[in-house]
Amino acid sequence: MSFTTSPLRLNSKLPRVGTTIFAVMSKLAQECGAINLSQGFPDFPIDEKLSDLVNTAMRAGHNQYAPMPGLPALREAIASKVERLYRFSYDVDTEVTVTAGGTQAIFTALGAVVQPGDEVIIVDPAYDCYSPTVELFGGKPVHVRLGSDMKFDADAVKAAITPRTRMLMINTPHNPAGTILRDADMKRIADMLRGTDIILLSDEVYEHLVFDGEPHASAINYPELRERAFVIFSFGKVFHTTGWKMGYALAPKELMTEFRKVHQFNVFSANTPIQHALAEYMKEPMNYENVPRFYEDKRDRFVIGMRTSRFEPLVCEGSYFQLADYSRISDEPDIEFAKRVTREFGVAAIPISPFYKNAPADQRILRFCFAKQDETLDNAIEKLCAI
Ligand code: GLN
Numbered sequence: 001m002s003f004t005t006s007p008l009r010l011n012s013k014l015p016r017v018g019t020t021i022f023a024v025m026s027k028l029a030q031e032c033g034a035i036n037l038s039q040g041f042p043d044f045p046i047d048e049k050l051s052d053l054v055n056t057a058m059r060a061g062h063n064q065y066a067p068m069p070g071l072p073a074l075r076e077a078i079a080s081k082v083e084r085l086y087r088f089s090y091d092v093d094t095e096v097t098v099t100a101g102g103t104q105a106i107f108t109a110l111g112a113v114v115q116p117g118d119e120v121i122i123v124d125p126a127y128d129c130y131s132p133t134v135e136l137f138g139g140k141p142v143h144v145r146l147g148s149d150m151k152f153d154a155d156a157v158k159a160a161i162t163p164r165t166r167m168l169m170i171n172t173p174h175n176p177a178g179t180i181l182r183d184a185d186m187k188r189i190a191d192m193l194r195g196t197d198i199i200l201l202s203d204e205v206y207e208h209l210v211f212d213g214e215p216h217a218s219a220i221n222y223p224e225l226r227e228r229a230f231v232i233f234s235f236g237k238v239f240h241t242t243g244w245k246m247g248y249a250l251a252p253k254e255l256m257t258e259f260r261k262v263h264q265f266n267v268f269s270a271n272t273p274i275q276h277a278l279a280e281y282m283k284e285p286m287n288y289e290n291v292p293r294f295y296e297d298k299r300d301r302f303v304i305g306m307r308t309s310r311f312e313p314l315v316c317e318g319s320y321f322q323l324a325d326y327s328r329i330s331d332e333p334d335i336e337f338a339k340r341v342t343r344e345f346g347v348a349a350i351p352i353s354p355f356y357k358n359a360p361a362d363q364r365i366l367r368f369c370f371a372k373q374d375e376t377l378d379n380a381i382e383k384l385c386a387i
Pocket of ligand 1: 038039
C-alpha cells in the first residue's frame with residue numbers, strides 16, 4: 001500500500017531547505033563504504049569510566065524525567081567548571097539550562113527571542129541550522145561573510161546592524177572555518193553592541209578545541225557581552241559523545257527565563273541517566289583538560305600527511321575541522337566534487353557552499369573532520385594523496 005496523491009495543500013515553511021549536508025554525505029559515505037571524514041563525530045570509543053557512570057545511574061533507577069532546567073548536580077558541575085575556566089559564576093538555579101545538544105539550545109534561544117521581522121546577523125559560512133531556524137520563527141537572516149583567510153570581519157558585521165537587528169550569532173572556534181575569535185575581535189563586538197538591545201548568541205560548542213596555546217575567547221570573559229548573551233556548549237564535542245545529544249546554555253536570568261519558557265515545551269528536559277553521569281565525570285578537570293592537546297595532535301597528523309597531496313590546507317586554529325582548497329585538482333563545484341571523491345576515491349568530506357546564502361562562485365574548498373583514530377586518518381590521507 002502507498003499513499004495516492006495527497007489532498008493536502010502544503011505551504012512549506014522552509015521552501016528552500018533540503019536534507020542537511022551532514023545526513024547526505026554520511027549516507028553516501030556509508031553506501032560507498034568510504035572513510036567518513038564528513039559529518040563531525042569521533043570514530044573512537046569513549047572513556048569506559050563515563051559509560052560505567054551512565055550504567056550505574058540507570059541501575060540506580062535514574063530513568064524518569066529530570067527536572068526541567070536540568071539535574072541540580074549537573075548544573076552545579078557546569079557552573080563550577082565555567083567559574084574555574086572563565087572566572088564568572090552563573091546562578092545555578094536561574095542561569096544554567098541543560099539541553100538536548102547544542103542545536104536544541106540554538107533553536108530554543110532563537111525561539112525565545114526572535115519575533116516576526118526581527119533581523120538576525122549570521123556570519124557565513126555558518127553552521128547550517130542557524131538561518132532556517134531564524135526563518136522558522138519569522139525572523140530575517142542577514143548574512144555577512146568572514147573576511148580573508150576565514151577570519152572575523154568586524155567592519156562587515158557592524159555595517160549589517162540596523163534598528164531592527166535583534167541578534168548577532170557568533171561561533172568560536174568556528175565550524176566549518178576552523179578559525180577562532182580573539183580578544184581583539186570580542187572587544188570589537190562589545191564596541192558595536194554597546195548601547196543597543198542586540199542579543200548575542202555565542203556558539204562555543206568547540207570551546208576545548210583551541211590549539212597552539214591560544215586561549216578560548218569566550219563571551220563569558222567579557223562583562224558587556226555576557227550580560228546580553230546566550231552562550232551555548234556541547235558535551236558531545238568534549239567527551240566524544242555526539243550521539244548523546246547533550247549540551248547546555250548559559251544566560252542572564254531575564255534571558256534564561258524566556259529560554260526556559262520555550263525549552264519546557266520543546267524537550268521539557270534532557271536525558272536523565274546521562275545527566276547523572278556527566279555531573280560526576282565533570283568533577284575531574286583532567287577529563288576535559290587533555291582535549292586540546294589530543295585534537296591538536298590529530299590536526300597536525302592530518303595536515304602533515306596531506307602535504308604530499310594536491311590539496312592546500314587552510315589555517316586551522318580550532319574545532320575538529322580542517323578546510324582544504326582543491327583548486328589544483330579540479331574546477332568542479334564543491335558538492336559535485338565531494339560526492340565524486342566519496343564515490344571514486346573512498347573518502348567523504350563536507351562541501352562548504354551549503355553554509356552560505358551565496359557562496360563565492362570561485363571557491364573550491366572541502367571540510368575534513370579529523371576527530372578520527374590515527375589509523376583512519378592515515379588511510380584517508382593515503383587515498384587523498386592519490387587524487
Ligand atoms: N556538528 C556536526 C558537523 O558539523 C554535525 C551535526 C549534525 O549532523 N547535525 O559535522
